[in-house]
Amino acid sequence: MTTSIAAEVRLVSGALGAEVHGIDLNTLTDEGFALIHDLLLKHQVVFLAGQTGLTPQAHVAFGRRFGEVELHPYLPRLDGHPEIVVIDSADGGKVDVWHTDMTFHQSPPIASILHLIQLPEVGGDTMWTNQYRVYEALSAPMRDLLDGLTAIHVIRIGTEFTSRAEHPVVRVHPETGRRSLYVNRLFTSHIPQLTRNESDALLEHLFTFSESPQFTCRYRWRTGDVAVWDNRVTQHYAVNDYDGLRRGQRITVLGDHPTGNEPRWEHYVPAPGERYWPGRVNAVESY
Ligand SMILES: O=C(O)CCC(=O)C(=O)O
Numbered sequence: 321m322t323t324s325i326a327a328e329v330r331l332v333s334g335a336l337g338a339e340v341h342g343i344d345l346n347t348l349t350d351e352g353f354a355l356i357h358d359l360l361l362k363h364q365v366v367f368l369a370g371q372t373g374l375t376p377q378a379h380v381a382f383g384r385r386f387g388e389v390e391l392h393p394y395l396p397r398l399d400g401h402p403e404i405v406v407i408d409s410a411d412g413g414k415v416d417v418w419h420t421d422m423t424f425h426q427s428p429p430i431a432s433i434l435h436l437i438q439l440p441e442v443g444g445d446t447m448w449t450n451q452y453r454v455y456e457a458l459s460a461p462m463r464d465l466l467d468g469l470t471a472i473h474v475i476r477i478g479t480e481f482t483s484r485a486e487h488p489v490v491r492v493h494p495e496t497g498r499r500s501l502y503v504n505r506l507f508t509s510h511i512p513q514l515t516r517n518e519s520d521a522l523l524e525h526l527f528t529f530s531e532s533p534q535f536t537c538r539y540r541w542r543t544g545d546v547a548v549w550d551n552r553v554t555q556h557y558a559v560n561d562y563d564g565l566r567r568g569q570r571i572t573v574l575g576d577h578p579t580g581n582e583p584r585w586e587h588y589v590p591a592p593g594e595r596y597w598p599g600r601v602n603a604v605e606s607y
């Protein structure tokens with residue numbers, strides 16, 4: 321891309337991730353945003369180094385360039401800035417399960433923007449996966465099967481299923497047109513066209529496969545860094561290997577409905593007495 325911005329870009333792994341130096345989000349220009357947006361579509365997660373003085377207003381304004389900024393229904397909000405959620409290790413904010421943000425919604429966020437404001441002395445990295453690559457590495461018959469299925473995504477707070485959505489197992493990215501695998505360990509409970517045993521086994525395989533190192537990048541944060549990820553095509557995991565305090569502030573940008581192929585089969589109808597719902601027992605407790 322030709323640009324007059326003096327930004328320096330460094331790739332984080334062979335699978336995904338690009339780190340940018342030389343952009344200040346507090347004074348972001350249209351040109352700077354265009355560069356970030358372009359990098360995001362190419363590399364799925366963009367790291368903006370050195371944003372120590374990022375104001376909550378500029379954080380939210382950056383999100384608004386992508387779309388409507390959400391109010392998160394469950395996570396603690398920053399005083400005076402309800403669009404910003406606080407992810408604090410002292411407050412149980414250790415998300416060490418692979419996931420895509422909020423897939424239990426009809427319209428999960430298109431992007432999440434995390435600003436790390438406090439870090440332990442060592443550790444506390446975050447990892448991401450490139451779900452295009454995961455899909456593209458599957459065999460043709462497996463891709464064909466998955467292209468015709470949907471999955472149910474849930475969030476459970478206590479014993480209540482608070483929110484539930486059905487999405488295609490393979491989604492087509494609205495901006496790039498590429499297909500990616502769209503299931504995750506934290507929120508995907510089952511594939512309703514399959515028997516419970518089939519669904520559990522297939523999902524476990526797909527989760528484990530997605531988490532293979534060749535599809536990931538790992539980022540070592542410095543205080544003040546910002547990550548923005550394309551939540552349509554990535555999963556992430558906060559490595560819980562540290563003792564000290566770690567605190568981040570995050571916003572999410574409201575998305576549209578994930579689209580893919582039309583399902584090719586009806587929902588499976590269990591025989592009388594057949595054990596079926598709720599599927600995987602490790603579906604999320606709270607988030
Ligand atoms: O703490 C992190 O690095 C990521 C936490 C997370 O899952 C999120 O911000 O969506």
Ligand SMILES: [Fe+2]
Nearest residue numbers: 415420421556
């Ligand atoms: Fe997350």
